[in-house]
Amino acid sequence: MIDAQLLELLRCPVDHSPLTAAHHNLVERINRGIAAGKVFTMGGQASEKKLDGGLVRAAGDLLYAIIDDIPVMLPDEAIPLSQIGEDW
Numbered sequence: 492m493i494d495a496q497l498l499e500l501l502r503c504p505v506d507h508s509p510l511t512a513a514h515h516n517l518v519e520r521i522n523r524g525i526a527a528g529k530v531f532t533m534g535g536q537a538s539e540k541k542l543d544g545g546l547v548r549a550a551g552d553l554l555y556a557i558i559d560d561i562p563v564m565l566p567d568e569a570i571p572l573s574q575i576g577e578d579w
Contacts, residue, residue: 493544493557503548503555505566513545513554520575521545521554531574534567547572 493512501510522541524530530538533553544557553569555562 493546493560493562498546501546501562501564503553504564505553505569506548506550508549510546510548510555513547515544517547517554517572517575518542518545521570524575529574529576530570532567533569533571536567538570545570 498510498512502508503510521530521538525538525541528537532538538556540556540558542556542558543560545554546557546562547554552572554572555564555569557563
């Protein structure tokens with residue numbers, strides 16, 4: 492879990508909007524997609540590491556992964572939420 496004070500300071504590196512913690516159900520669905528090889532980053536790379544959590548930008552379209560309790564705030568590493576299937 493990310494510290495609330497840190498979360499208040501973090502912003503999306505692309506559009507500088509605030510970030511919110513991803514709901515655990517969303518993180519579980521993304522992790523199922525990662526296990527199935529169906530999740531890709533903005534840079535086109537397959538996501539391979541299980542997420543501990545995520546940060547969603549205000550528009551609700553991108554998730555920045557939290558891996559090993561560290562937010563990965565690189566734009567190319569963001570996960571577009573449009574690819575997240577309901578069936579995983």
